[in-house]
Amino acid sequence: MKSNKQRRQEIKAQRLRRIVKKTRAVNARPVDRPAGTVEVTPVRLRATTSYGIPDFVRRGYYQDRPFHCKDCGVEEIWTAAQQRWWYEVAQGDVWTTAVRCRACRRQERTRKAEARRIHLEGLAMKRAQP
Numbered sequence: 001m002k003s004n005k006q007r008r009q010e011i012k013a014q015r016l017r018r019i020v021k022k023t024r025a026v027n028a029r030p031v032d033r034p035a036g037t038v039e040v041t042p043v044r045l046r047a048t049t050s051y052g053i054p055d056f057v058r059r060g061y062y063q064d065r066p067f068h069c070k071d072c073g074v075e076e077i078w079t080a081a082q083q084r085w086w087y088e089v090a091q092g093d094v095w096t097t098a099v100r101c102r103a104c105r106r107q108e109r110t111r112k113a114e115a116r117r118i119h120l121e122g123l124a125m126k127r128a129q130p
């Protein structure tokens with residue numbers, strides 16, 4: 001009989017093997033990486049249940065990505081280094097991309113924190129009533 005901890009480790013290892021297998025064909029060929037791009041390390045990406053392979057994994061490197069902020073419409077560049085950080089360090093979902101500029105992102109974070117505070121205060125007040 002295996003412990004839950006052992007089982008969890010097995011599942012994690014299996015998941016990792018699956019990602020490596022899925023991306024091996026992609027990584028077998030040498031990646032001709034243009035200047036200013038950052039290499040992708042597939043095993044460091046967060047596991048996904050999708051059968052698809054994101055563009056940057058197929059390509060083998062991150063490249064700067066211009067986008068328009070969904071709030072103010074300003075054009076900003078999501079740099080290759082920022083993408084690597086988001087996907088490999090922060091463990092962001094591989095299907096997500098940047099949608100807000102820096103200023104709007106900060107504003108949105110404040111707005112969410114404030115909304116959360118008000119919500120929790122409301123809950124506390126409701127629970128305090130008899």
Ligand SMILES: [Zn+2]
Nearest residue numbers: 069072101104
């Ligand atoms: Zn913006």
